[in-house]
Amino acid sequence: MPRDFWKLAWESIAAHPLRSALTTLGIVIGVASVILLTSLGEGTRRSLVSEFSQFGTNLITIHRGKTTTAGIPGAVGGTIRKLTLGDAEALRRVPGVDALVPVAFGSARVEFGERGRDVVVYGVTSEVPKVWRFAVGGGRFLPRGDPARASSFAVLGPRLKRELFGEANALGEHVKIGGRRFSVIGVMASKGQVFGFDMDDTAYIAVASAHSLFNTEDLLEIDVLFSLGASGDSVKEGIREALIRRHGGEEDFTVRTQAESLDVLNRVLSVVTAAVGGIGAISLLVGAIGILTMMWIAVGERTAEIGLLKALGATRGQIARLFLLEAALLSVVGGGVGVAVGMGLGALIRLAIPAISVHTAPGFIAAALAVSLAVGLGSGVLPARRASRLDPIEALRAE
């Protein structure tokens, strides 16, 4: 009997190839657009997460100011107590802390001869390559030394180097940063954009030099790398206690592990992806209405056939199942083709514009197929009920 079901359903679909194809096309378009949009969203999420993770996962960031929300703490600056170099040095004694970088930040003009360029200047220490996992392209990074002492060494980002020196050698040359002389001892390897900051178009100088250049004692943040064996949460707690002690019992700073930041990022992007996918799913709804319409028409056309089946002893349940099966077949085939089309378009986009990341999660495919099955069954219910309730005598007479 089940085999007969499949055969009957398939035959009635095949009897009207154009009609069936068009009905399916609605679902194809709907599923393809949902798959494509969610793949774009998921791709963006993954590329942002990997931008984040390139700094390593065992990173803890300390900002000034206390926030509980997902905003950027200390963005505009100025609680009563600043984060200082003293704070940073004190954190070295917290168990589990492997390395750390105090970061000062400002914008200044970097000049070489006639050429000049306004860029972001980071005041950091020798541990940047280790903590941020940035590689030096040529020369070396800032030397080890007392972070409280200024030095006249500078390391340039590759883009800044190219803009100022072209292809010429920059190592050993002198540049002016904010009017002061620095000698170039290294050029970083290319890193590209990280969260909209062009990490190649920057200069790195010692944190104390940046403090004197920008006339401040304040740190933008402290980045702490903890050893692989330690637990992020216990190191975070240690940092918190140490800083509270130094800040006279007040918690006027924010400590966040990389895992927590990732969590926030993931949550936000998942919501955006879901919203965009949801808007795309409106077309699935319209496609479902299409199936409903066509099945309704099919029931009307096949009144005589249904009457005959009933006269031959088919039960109401069997008739209903027959039509449900037909609707489900239409939409599941549409769903399958839609997934293929969506993924194909995604692949095309990736080929055409490599900067856009597209990633179709297997979960989306399963969900799309499940939804299209549900859509088929849902839109088949009404026509199936109508078919099953036909009176065989009336139905046969309609012929």
Added chain:
Amino acid sequence: MSFRDLVGFAIGALRGHRLRSGLSLLGVAIGVASVILLTSVGEGARLYVTGEFATLGSNLLIVFPGKTETTGISPFLTEAPHALTLEDAEAILHHVRSARRVAPIVFGVAAARVGDRRRDVGVIGTTSEFLGVRQIRLRSGRYLPAGELARGQRVCVIGSKVQSELFGSRNPLGEILHLGEERFRVIGVTAPRGLSIGQDLDEIVHVPVSRGMKLFNKISLFRILVEISSHQEIPAARRNALELLKERHEGFEDVTIWTQDSVLATFSRVLSLLTAALGGIAAISLTVAGVGIMNVMLVSVSERRREIGLLKAIGVMPRQVVSAFLVEAALLSTAGGALGLAAALGATRLMRTMYPSFPARPPFWVVPAALSVSIGVGLLFGALPARRASRLDPVAALARR
């Protein structure tokens, strides 16, 4: 056949299958309604942001310390080698001719305390000019006093929420508020206003600018707001201010000056793009609805073979048959479009009553666009069925049962 006959013929055919026609129409309605709703929300967001900027006061220049070549970086965070000072602000007021009012600003977060109640508040250090530039209204008391000497006074004006949270129902005027280690006397309370460009002015404490700089140990201003006397003067004023500051900063052009127009234009552009993208995604459903119409029309053509054959046998031209089916398809989709339009307009109206501060409103072009697109959908997707009908051989059509 006249056009009236065509429409009558089409309506007759559509009424013969009410459910079927209703469902095809519903598809278009959902598509049109979702496009209009999404663009309305997007347009609402744009209007909201534009309106928010208007409350900043008109004809404004915003001066930031720091400058970068790369775009996309926010100048909010940066420090620069040459501080933006109070003297810079004075100089702008005196040397840029069209500058009418200048409000220097420092900003930070501080722990506020009254008795044993405490909370973190945003603190704006500024001058009496800020009141006019940001169009702030007072609920009681007065604003920061004017004049050079007043800039170091330990007085403050508090937002309405700061008042209710730190003073409760007591009258705060004349009372002492601690910011960090320092004592400030409350001389005024601002009227409730709510969020303005992401800043809740009700949760802000205003202090005199020099006091604010000491409090946050800053030598540089966060920004300078410059109000220009007339709109035409803005580009010239911006140039003058840039030159002036460059001169004052030893030849370094290390400030960024935004005009309110340029900020507004950027926001407007981004939001319009976003609106278009969302509308476009929703418009995919219109394609699906069109496919549905095509399908129903194809069925209708094959059901009405005999009718079409008869029409052709009595001398109706193929072109007229085409028109008859096109009119039918267009009627379906236009009715759907109108229904969707009505539903969306109703929904945006409901939104406006529920959230009066958010001006959700369809962009002006949306109504004509929705109607013409829905007619277009009908004509486009009706074309294939109509051609099929017109090509029927009358003899074969009539001969077959």
